[in-house]
Amino acid sequence: MGVSAGASLGAVIAAALDWGRSAASVMAFAGALLAVALTYLVSRVFKGNPTILLVLAGTVVGSLFSGVFTWVQYTLAKDGNWQDGRILNLLFWLMGSLADIEAADLIQLVVVIGVCYGVIHRMRWKLNLLSLSDEEAQALGVDAGRTRLCLIVCSTLIAAISAATCGMIGWIGLVVPQMARLIIGPDNRKLVPCSFLIGGIFLIACDIISRALLIYEIPIGIVTTIIGTPVFLFLLVRLNKGWAE
Numbered sequence: 001m002g003v004s005a006g007a008s009l010g011a012v013i014a015a016a017l018d019w020g021r022s023a024a025s026v027m028a029f030a031g032a033l034l035a036v037a038l039t040y041l042v043s044r045v046f047k048g049n050p051t052i053l054l055v056l057a058g059t060v061v062g063s064l065f066s067g068v069f070t071w072v073q074y075t076l077a078k079d080g081n082w083q084d085g086r087i088l089n090l091l092f093w094l095m096g097s098l099a100d101i102e103a104a105d106l107i108q109l110v111v112v113i114g115v116c117y118g119v120i121h122r123m124r125w126k127l128n129l130l131s132l133s134d135e136e137a138q139a140l141g142v143d144a145g146r147t148r149l150c151l152i153v154c155s156t157l158i159a160a161i162s163a164a165t166c167g168m169i170g171w172i173g174l175v176v177p178q179m180a181r182l183i184i185g186p187d188n189r190k191l192v193p194c195s196f197l198i199g200g201i202f203l204i205a206c207d208i209i210s211r212a213l214l215i216y217e218i219p220i221g222i223v224t225t226i227i228g229t230p231v232f233l234f235l236l237v238r239l240n241k242g243w244a245e
Contacts (some may be wrong), residue, residue, distance in 0.1 A: 003060040003156060004170070005065035005164040006035025008094060012072045015090040024093065024168035025105075025164040032160035035065055050134070050148065051154030076187060096169035098207050099242045105165050112161045116154040121191060123147060171228025172199055178235040 013058065014024035018036025036058075043057040069188040073090070094236075126147050129137040159173070176199040178193070184190045203220075207228060210218040 001054070001152070001157075002035035002062035002065060003032045003159045003163065004040050004168055005062040006031040006033070006068065007160065008168065009035075009069040009072070010074070010164075011063045011093055012090055016072055017074055029160045029164035031065070032163055033156060034200065035061055036152065036160075040149070049159065050145075054152075065111050083115070093167040094221075095219030096167035096224070097217075097219050098166055100216060101165065109161060109165055113158050116158045117196060119154050120151060123151065124188045124192040127151070167213055167221065168220075169203070171224045171232065172202060175204055175228045175232050175235065178232070181236060182235065237245040 007028040008031070010029070011024045013031075025108070039054065039058045039061045042061060043053040046053055076090075089120060121141040126137075129140055129142045130148065132140075137144040137147075159202050162169075169177035179194045179202075180191055180194040180198050185195050203224075206223045207220050209222045209227075210223045211222075
């Protein structure tokens with residue numbers, strides 16, 4: 001959906017203008033929302049499978065934002081300015097960390113994620129019907145387009161506020177839902193709350209490892225990538241066997 005690329009671009013723009021950490025979080029949040037909005041608008045231009053078009057549009061928009069992000073980052077780093085505090089802070093943010101979370105940040109996270117999760121939780125049974133075609137979902141009483149848009153908005157807000165506050169912590173969104181699916185099955189009425197719970201446990205475990213493994217703290221994004229990659233491959237193998245059977 002381009003959330004990560006949009007958040008990265010917003011953060012690097014704030015770093016380039018030397019606006020400070022708070023402004024960087026706001027810009028990252030705005031960049032993530034802008035990226036997803038563009039993704040949704042682009043996907044609506046073409047006709048076809050809405051899910052596939054959404055993924056393809058997200059790939060295009062994400063690539064565009066990543067290109068602009070790389071250009072701005074290069075502009076900041078040229079002429080040997082890698083020791084610039086703005087560059088170092090940006091690189092650390094891109095690797096993700098929970099070390100600088102303050103009470104105000106935690107309150108924002110709880111409010112935004114709590115409200116959005118509440119909406120998703122009430123609609124979780126509709127996710128089962130979205131696996132059907134839009135016409136079949138409509139026949140069963142679910143407005144697929146409106147439901148999909150509502151879920152996209154809530155998911156985007158959760159991802160955006162998380163990225164803006166904690167930086168880019170990857171692989172959790174890929175690994176955890178598949179892990180939960182293996183444990184409880186594909187029924188989204190159970191899968192959604194289970195994914196939230198396992199995701200929190202996984203993040204805390206990675207944070208503990210990042211703080212305790214060495215004498216200095218490792219950015220948590222590095223830990224989630226190192227752990228998440230082999231776990232995701234293992235889950236793909238298990239899921240593939242399940243599909244073959």
